[in-house]
Amino acid sequence: MGKFIPNPPDSRPFIEASRSFGNYELQSALADLIDNSITAKCKKVEIHCDWNEGDPIIRIKDDGNGMSQSELNQAMKHASSDPTKSRDLDDLGRFGLGMKTASFSQARRLTVVTKTSEIAGARWDIDKVSDDWLMEVLDDEELKIISKLHETDGSGTEIIWEKTDRLAEDERMDEDSFNEIVSAAGKELSKIFHRFLQPDSGKQYSKIDIEVNGNFLEAFDPFYSKHPATQGIQEEEITLNDGIIKIKPYIIPHYSHLSTVKYEELGGLEGFIKNQGFYVYRNRRLIIYGTWFKILKHAPLTNLVRIRVDIPNSIDSEWKISVDKSDLQIPSYLKKRLREVVEKNVNKKSRKVYKGRSKPLDQTGIEQIWNKSVSVDGKISYSINTNHTFIKWFIEKLDEKQSEFFTKVLLDLVSKNIPAPTIFYDVAQSPKNFAVMTEEEIREIVRYWRIESGFSEMTDEEFESAFADIEPFASNIDIFKDEIRNCRNEQ
8 A cells, every 4th residue: 555645736836726716707706705794794895996096906894703813814724614514504605715716816915804802814915925835914013004994893804905917808907997897796796695785575684785986786686576567476495305495486577567777787788588597596695697507498488587596505515506606507306396397387477478468460350461371391481461451452553563563573572581580689689679660650650541541531430440450550549549539630
């Protein structure tokens, strides 16, 4: 049998390599530190991002329990906790790496100042790390210079990032770009911690304030759960040996119920298609969102579906949560159950919301402008309805050759060259920006047919009876009737 010898990693190369652990951006790095603050029973987290003439300094301060010098020394260790051991139910940590990897993903110098009955501080500077892992312990004089934590009442911790060389992808970042990055991070934190910023109703959770550069973050609820048009579906529970998984589906409001501002907020930068799907929370902290875990494809008809999944920290290993808490894998035994939830009611309800907003082309008694047909092999096609009253009236005004050319060439050309993929994409991405017939345009059409097209001899009742079931009037019947009255008053 061979012998065992110590073979520790070289300190500086190890820390340099650790800077690439996870997939940290500013918001995810800050989120990791906020996790620690919440675990420390804080009531408030203050984040200050200072441009500092092109050498940004970021401070994260909380009013949590704080640490003694010995506790701080342990916390500054890489892998300071065992992920296999059980932890408090409200503990948001896992590996004991978060503070270090999150900090080094953005900065080369990490300083931590903490206060209980006494004040303590320590620092890692990648450029000064020795091969024997010597960490700098700060004395009282330096602590008073770099932090005002000693002036505050009670306990707390302040983390300081300096030499923030990875804050921007482009080294030529200017102050405006820096401010944009900070603003975007704040918006994402509003979503990640929205159940802390605005605790779930009926639950005994304390509110936590998060402040970025003097501005308090407002909770961003991705389910818009308090809106009257939001459909909350019955919550389901899956009981496991190590905890309970809760599944709560939502159908968020159709865009017709939302203001443009709120619609853009809910859609996010990538739109509704990218943001539909599962939203997984670990101890109420959002871990990952906008994914179907290969259970379902992202599609326009499920744009409004968002499913909240709450998991406890006791099953971390089963979900393979990443170091940066930005990714996880769903256990195979849960896929079937989640698929059932989606197929049972969510899919149907979401499709119903969309379909309820449009008029089917085969409505009984409604004269449509377009015909829809389905071939034997299931291919769908659309063609202009030449029997539509308005189109038929126009065709009858043409001579035989003109009529044949119009119907068999022009209309056929238009029908077979509908830019369906483009329309499909545009409606899915920006339905509020998709142009539809305005009220004024509808009124102009009513006016034309009522006064100028040869139907002026009809009574209002006769005209209404003849045209009320013809599109676009049928879908806009109130406007249609009102404009008939306007035409009568003008005659």
